[in-house]
Amino acid sequence: MTGEISAIACLRQLSISNPSDPKLFVHSLSIDEVTAIGRDPRCQIVVDPLLFASVSRRHAEVRPMDQVEGERPAWWVCDLNSSNGTYLNGQRLRGCQVLQSGDRVTLGSDGPEYIFEYLADFNREVASVTEREAIMPVLNTSDSVTLTQLFPIVSTGRELTRKAFLVPSVVTILFVVSLFVAVGQPLLFNRLLAGYIALVGFYFVYQLCGKRKPWWVMVLAAMGTYFLLRSPVLPLFVELFRNVLPGQVPTVGEPINPFTLLIRMFFGAGLMEELLKAMPLAVLFLIGRFLPAPWNDRVGIWEPLDGILLGAASAVGFTLVETLGQYVPEMIQTTSLQLGTGWDQLRGLQVLIPRLLGAISGHMAYSGYFGYFIGLAVLKPRQGWLILLIGYLTASGLHALWNVMGSVSEILLALVGMVSYAFLAAAILKARSLSPTRSQNFATRLKS
Numbered sequence: 042m043t044g045e046i047s048a049i050a051c052l053r054q055l056s057i058s059n060p061s062d063p064k065l066f067v068h069s070l071s072i073d074e075v076t077a078i079g080r081d082p083r084c085q086i087v088v089d090p091l092l093f094a095s096v097s098r099r100h101a102e103v104r105p106m107d108q109v110e111g112e113r114p115a116w117w118v119c120d121l122n123s124s125n126g127t128y129l130n131g132q133r134l135r136g137c138q139v140l141q142s143g144d145r146v147t148l149g150s151d152g153p154e155y156i157f158e159y160l161a162d163f164n165r166e167v168a169s170v171t172e173r174e175a176i177m178p179v180l181n182t183s184d185s186v187t188l189t190q191l192f193p194i195v196s197t198g199r200e201l202t203r204k205a206f207l208v209p210s211v212v213t214i215l216f217v218v219s220l221f222v223a224v225g226q227p228l229l230f231n232r233l234l235a236g237y238i239a240l241v242g243f244y245f246v247y248q249l250c251g252k253r254k255p256w257w258v259m260v261l262a263a264m265g266t267y268f269l270l271r272s273p274v275l276p277l278f279v280e281l282f283r284n285v286l287p288g289q290v291p292t293v294g295e296p297i298n299p300f301t302l303l304i305r306m307f308f309g310a311g312l313m314e315e316l317l318k319a320m321p322l323a324v325l326f327l328i329g330r331f332l333p334a335p336w337n338d339r340v341g342i343w344e345p346l347d348g349i350l351l352g353a354a355s356a357v358g359f360t361l362v363e364t365l366g367q368y369v370p371e372m373i374q375t376t377s378l379q380l381g382t383g384w385d386q387l388r389g390l391q392v393l394i395p396r397l398l399g400a401i402s403g404h405m406a407y408s409g410y411f412g413y414f415i416g417l418a419v420l421k422p423r424q425g426w427l428i429l430l431i432g433y434l435t436a437s438g439l440h441a442l443w444n445v446m447g448s449v450s451e452i453l454l455a456l457v458g459m460v461s462y463a464f465l466a467a468a469i470l471k472a473r474s475l476s477p478t479r480s481q482n483f484a485t486r487l488k489s
Contacts (some may be wrong), residue, residue: 049114052076052086052103052155068155070421072114077104078148078155079121088153095149096124103157103226104137115161116140122335125149136478140244147318209244213237234341239357246353246405249469251484252346252476255339258325262351263358265321270362275317282313299445311407318355318408319433323357325351345472346482347417349465352412356404363404403443406461413468439464 054066068086077084077102078095088096100123100225106115117138120127127134128147137179140146140157147154156341187409216237223230243259269275282288288309293296297305329341342348418425439461446453 047114050116050157050159053158054154055145055154069160070103070105070116072105072108074105078102088148088451093148093152095125096152097121097125100128100148100152101146102136104139106139107229118144118146118157120302123148124335124339125152130455147489156456161430167227212240235361239361242405243353243357246465247350248408250346250350251464251473251482251485252350252478253483254347254350258340259350262321262325263361265324266355266358268316269317269320269360270359274320278313278317283309286312288313292461299449303441303445306441307437310444311440312433314359314404315407315411315436315440318352318359318404319411319415321355322348322351326415326419342416342419344420344476344478345413345468346476348412348414348416348419349409349469349472350412352408352410352415353405356408360404361410403458403461406465407440409465410439410461410468413472416472419474422475435464 050070052068052070054068068076071085076086077099078086078088079089079098080090080096081098084099087405088100090096099121101121104117104119106117109115116139117137118127118129118134118140120134126149128150129138130145131147142157142159144157145156146156203409220230223233247254283290286308287489288305289309290309291302291305319431322334325340326342329337329343331337332340337343342351411432415427417432418428421428439457442457443454443461446457473479473484476482
């Protein structure tokens with residue numbers, strides 16, 4: 042554990058044979074770092090898997106609360122969606138709860154049991170000085186330099202993946218090396234750069250949402266949209282929304298007023314594309330309903346945060362197909378005809394970068410916002426269809442406005458982009474406050 046260890050509170054593990062024995066394992070709690078409990082060797086309190094097979098790899102956490110000046114520190118105990126549950130004073134724990142002195146925390150129905158105690162209180166119960174010395178943490182007051190101080194990675198290595206953005210840094214390094222390798226291969230270079238920019242945009246949304254969702258589920262959402270756009274479903278949607286409904290895409294040079302263009306874009310871009318991007322979410326929602334716990338929660342949609350994350354992931358797939366499959370090739374072809382082949386790849390790259398950077402305020406914003414309503418409809422099923430309709434129409438309207446303002450004014454286009462992002466950010470903040478798992482949200486600071 043890299044945080045400051047307190048001499049204030051601890052978890053005292055009870056003996057199976059003699060629960061009244063005070064000379065037991067005592068785990069002091071950090072006042073600024075989470076204490077994880079489970080079978081995983083990376084946990085701060087590691088449970089012996091041979092003695093307690095029912096304990097999950099990361100079963101529960103004890104989290105410090107924000108300290109209030111003049112008051113003694115306090116801690117939460119949180120269940121981490123463990124298979125066999127965490128029990129507080131014999132009652133199954135749902136989410137997190139503030140610990141009180143003397144509370145008993147049990148991992149599973151027959152797992153290890155701990156008592157939460159403030160050490161000042163506990164010391165009054167221990168008679169001998171020897172026992173107090175056995176329980177109190179040993180404080181290093183010498184001026185000598187330790188091995189872990191000279192080589193910090195020896196002690197903090199297990200924290201790197203969680204608290205030092207190690208994974209994003211490694212991914213960035215790999216992409217940089219790949220881009221150097223791809224120099225001179227425009228098609229590969231564009232695909233690598235597009236993938237990285239889209240990944241960064243989505244990672245920003247993921248961090249803002251603060252809910253852990255398996256990466257492969259979000260990849261499934263993106264790939265689902267990718268394959269839909271490559272399947273016969275797309276021509277059917279084009280026929281319905283752009284030929285049957287008034288969503289015809291204007292031809293080059295066709296005179297058209299902004300209001301008529303808005304109507305066309307609402308049907309031909311907004312309604313059509315937002316429904317396409319929502320289809321993988323519907324599939325994952327249905328799959329989640331048939332899976333056993335805990336897979337149903339990992340895959341399915343149970344709350345607005347699930348919908349936002351999967352909606353944004355679906356938008357990544359759509360943006361990559363649209364940008365790499367349509368806009369960049371069109372710009373390369375046009376530039377090649379006008380300026381020659383020496384400039385075509387440069388102009389294509391100039392289109393690629395702003396389109397993908399704008400995905401946060403573009404496709405991710407619309408789809409993530411619609412995803413909020415999909416999750417809200419699941420959370421409040423009695424008004425589900427009304428909620429879905431409002432979300433679908435709102436997301437489609439923002440999408441249509443973006444398309445229209447691009448042909449009217451760059452200033453208005455920027456304004457619509459800012460409004461779209463504001464809608465998404467507001468939906469994320471509201472989704473975090475509505476989340477049934479809010480206490481486990483890594484973007485939400487717990488308050489007492």
